[in-house]
């Protein structure tokens with residue numbers, strides 16, 4: 001089957017991969033990139049477990065062709081850790097709020113929340129729910145996830161004000 005070379009920036013580093021033109025971005029990132037935070041849940045764009053940011057916006061990477069990533073900037077959960085590998089505040093908030101049970105959905109929820117937690121304007125709980133409406137969790141009942149996102153966005157806004 002036809003193959004093509006894809007060059008893109010992943011978590012701050014330029015990467016080049018040879019992909020089958022039918023490969024999804026999630027196939028490329030997990031299979032060749034070794035980025036295991038990306039989960040194959042439904043593989044049809046319905047659960048959000050494979051969410052990554054592409055040029056700053058959340059996408060379901062299972063229904064995004066790898067070849068479309070040419071020249072794009074991609075961020076995955078692995079890219080949220082600092083240089084020493086310490087987890088980010090949003091990951092810690094998920095732990096502290098009990099928003100993780102089996103954890104399968106967690107990377108996708110966190111990546112879907114990035115536009116909220118990096119915005120200077122506080123989002124309401126309803127706005128947070130809308131932002132992560134494409135992400136499914138079968139364990140937590142959602143409230144704890146919303147708590148973790150809300151807590152992180154308010155913390156970051158306070159930190160920016162203090163600077």
Ligand code: FES
Nearest residue numbers: 041042043048062
């Ligand atoms: S695995 Fe991509 S949306 Fe479910």
Ligand code: FES
Nearest residue numbers: 101102137138139
């Ligand atoms: S924590 Fe299990 S699916 Fe969300």
